[in-house]
Amino acid sequence: MGLLFPAISIxxxxxxxxxxxxxxxxxxxxxxNYYTEYGKxxxxxxxxxxxxxxxxxxxLFDILRARPGTEAxxxxxxxxFEDKSAAATPPKAGFGSDGVFYDPWGRPYQICIDPSxxxxxxxxxxxxxxxxxxxxxxxxxxxxxxxxxxxRTARITSW
Numbered sequence: 001m002g003l004l005f006p007a008i009s010i011x012x013x014x015x016x017x018x019x020x021x022x023x024x025x026x027x028x029x030x031x032x033n034y035y036t037e038y039g040k041x042x043x044x045x046x047x048x049x050x051x052x053x054x055x056x057x058x059x060l061f062d063i064l065r066a067r068p069g070t071e072a073x074x075x076x077x078x079x080x081f082e083d084k085s086a087a088a089t090p091p092k093a094g095f096g097s098d099g100v101f102y103d104p105w106g107r108p109y110q111i112c113i114d115p116s117x118x119x120x121x122x123x124x125x126x127x128x129x130x131x132x133x134x135x136x137x138x139x140x141x142x143x144x145x146x147x148x149x150x151x152r153t154a155r156i157t158s159w
Contacts, residue, residue: 037078042074066078111136121136
C-alpha cells in the first residue's frame with residue numbers, strides 16, 4: 001500500500017493537469033467564438049485594459065453561458081460555454097454556486113481579455129518581457145504539489 005499511494009498521487013495530478021489544460025483551451029475558444037460572433041470581446045465595455053478576471057470571472061461566464069440578465073452582452077442568446085457544476089464543496093473543477101469557474105484544485109481560472117483590440121497582453125510570467133499576442137489568455141495556477149515537485153511554475157496556460 002505504501003508503494004501504491006505515491007503512484008496514485010502522480011496519476012491523479014496528471015489527470016487534474018489534463019483537465020485544467022482542456023478547460024483553459026475551452027474558455028479561450030469560447031471567448032474567441034464570442035468575438036467572432038459579435039466583433040468584440042465579452043466585458044469589453046466594462047473591463048479596463050488587460051484586467052485579469054480571477055475570483056470575479058462569474059460575469060464573463062454568465063455572458064458565455066447566455067444566462068438571464070446578459071441580453072445586452074449576448075443578444076442572440078448563444079451558448080458559447082457549457083455548464084458543468086463543481087464536483088465538491090468547496091467547488092473544484094466546475095462552476096460553484098457563486099457562478100465562478102474553478103480549476104481542479106479549487107482556485108478560480110485566471111482570464112485576461114484585451115478590450116483595446118490590439119491583441120497584446122502582458123505576460124503574467126514576465127510582465128517586463130514581450131507581451132503575448134492574443135486577445136484573451138486563460139490560465140490555472142495549478143497545484144502547490146506540482147510547483148514543489150517540478151521546481152518551476154505549475155501554471156497551465158492557453159498560450
